[in-house]
Amino acid sequence: MVFSKAVSGTPSAVFPRADFDLVPMQSTGLVSIPFGSPAGWLGSRWDRRLRPVAGRENRRLYEESEARLLAAAE
Numbered sequence: 001m002v003f004s005k006a007v008s009g010t011p012s013a014v015f016p017r018a019d020f021d022l023v024p025m026q027s028t029g030l031v032s033i034p035f036g037s038p039a040g041w042l043g044s045r046w047d048r049r050l051r052p053v054a055g056r057e058n059r060r061l062y063e064e065s066e067a068r069l070l071a072a073a074e
Contacts, residue, residue: 001028001032003020003021003022003028004021004025004027004028005021005024005025006027006028007020007021008020008021009021
């Protein structure tokens with residue numbers, strides 16, 4: 001978004017007198033959405049060290065309170 005026409009180069013931009021747009025589009029969704037999907041996937045796979053431990057701990061906590069949750073008791 002920083003290097004689009006929404007920020008610089010047009011009369012309705014944040015900085016209308018500056019012209020540092022590298023992406024020749026008003027909205028950068030055409031570029032950022034396809035880039036964001038693989039980046040989000042890569043970020044979710046980046047650190048696997050804590051996942052098994054956290055998963056077991058979450059499962060244990062759920063099993064302790066499962067009966068109360070299903071019965072809607074406090």
